[in-house]
């Protein structure tokens with residue numbers, strides 16, 4: 322994968338490094354992340370495996386005076402490829418090139434107007450003033466000797482600069498061109514990337530053959546593999562690719578953990594079959610419920626589900642004589658803050674139920690270099706059902722993180738009914754388009770109600786409906802009151818154990834999308 326023309330994005334701990342890589346990939350530039358926390362040698366090591374065409378130094382929370390990252394900036398400048406510094410990266414490059422960095426005349430946070438002084442390469446065709454997204458206290462006060470100042474703003478005397486010497490081409494921008502709030506951001510990145518020779522060389526739809534070869538290389542002839550499939554896009558795409566590579570040496574395995582929303586198992590199996598897979602279905606629901614008994618802490622629930630999922634999968638692999646496991650892990654899971662790609666540190670949260678790594682199986686991850694939107698492109702190139710692409714995400718631990726506190730069969734039964742009503746009402750009004758997720762949560766609260774002239778004391782159900790692009794942030798959906806009323810009246814009317822329905826009006830951040 323990495324042998325194609327690539328740009329290395331060095332992550333200095335800002336929240337935007339993945340966004341930079343994704344934007345560049347969207348422009349057809351294969352981009353790989355390296356964390357500054359690996360140190361210069363780690364970053365160099367990552368770069369040495371690439372056909373390196375450019376380097377981006379990202380933003381980050383530190384001050385250039387404290388973090389000791391000069392070595393990485395000096396290394397980048399010496400590599401003979403175009404270098405772009407963004408925010409912290411901009412200041413770092415200016416500093417090591419001999420410019421002056423210090424306290425900004427004023428901090429700039431949020432939308433800021435930048436005055437373009439010189440169009441040069443990166444600002445070619447930009448209007449004289451652009452509204453951009455800034456977030457900084459320090460600023461480049463004087464540009465490095467021999468460089469040109471390309472833009473300024475009230476808080477950034479050198480909001481953008483260009484430095485050229487021999488084969489060295491360095492650009493820095495104080496703002497964040499990678500965020501959609503920045504005008505001219507994508508054009509700026511495209512202009513910069515046009516110097517790398519990598520523009521337009523990457524297209525995820527074209528790499529199906531490469532991914533199939535990868536799996537074929539990883540699983541030696543005569544060996545069998547299982548693929549963990551959940552019915553979600555990533556695991557389905559990984560399994561379809563593996564099945565192209567291995568034919569009947571691959572067995573997809575669907576584990577029913579008994580924590581799925583109503584109808585989800587049938588739907589997942591239907592979609593898997595429509596994708597050309599014929600999974601072995603393992604009903605382990607009793608085991609999971611047993612393991613969850615008395616467990617109240619959300620992260621502990623995730624660990625219990627993940628651990629057991631791994632055990633059941635390993636058991637099934639043994640039964641099938643498979644020593645290899647194909648998983649749909651994607652790039653953001655691989656490269657969480659600070660984790661080296663080879664180091665296998667994965668957030669418990671987001672892979673298939675937080676699978677443990679010590680299952681005694683060789684793990685094959687054909688999608689480990691890809692972002693979600695790229696996996697979707699591959700899914701449609703593979704001709705997988707549209708419904709699969711449009712499905713709302715269901716967390717790996719399923720309803721276990723939507724029942725507050727201990728999970729019991731009774732609570733699952735109540736929650737499934739409430740959840741079905743939420744879905745039915747929203748879909749009957751055709752409101753599902755544009756919604757990222759909509760579901761019910763069974764809270765640990767109880768409240769008093771009157772039903773048929775009798776006082777009753779029952780569960781409080783919360784309804785969560787959000788809009789989002791990629792789950793990093795989310796807004797609450799402003800559903801019509803009449804729809805919310807219909808949901809509340811149906812849930813309390815049809816489910817005797819529920820006395821109240823509340824609507825969660827908290828965006829992400831500060832709340833997460835899931836309740837737990």
Ligand code: XMP
Pocket residue numbers: 623669670671672673674675714715716717718722758792829832833834835836837
């Ligand atoms: P949060 O709740 O962190 O969720 O805002 C962001 C997205 O991730 C999904 N999610 C999970 N997916 N295992 C998963 O596979 C999990 O433990 C998990 N928790 C949350 C969530 O549904 C949302 O789309």
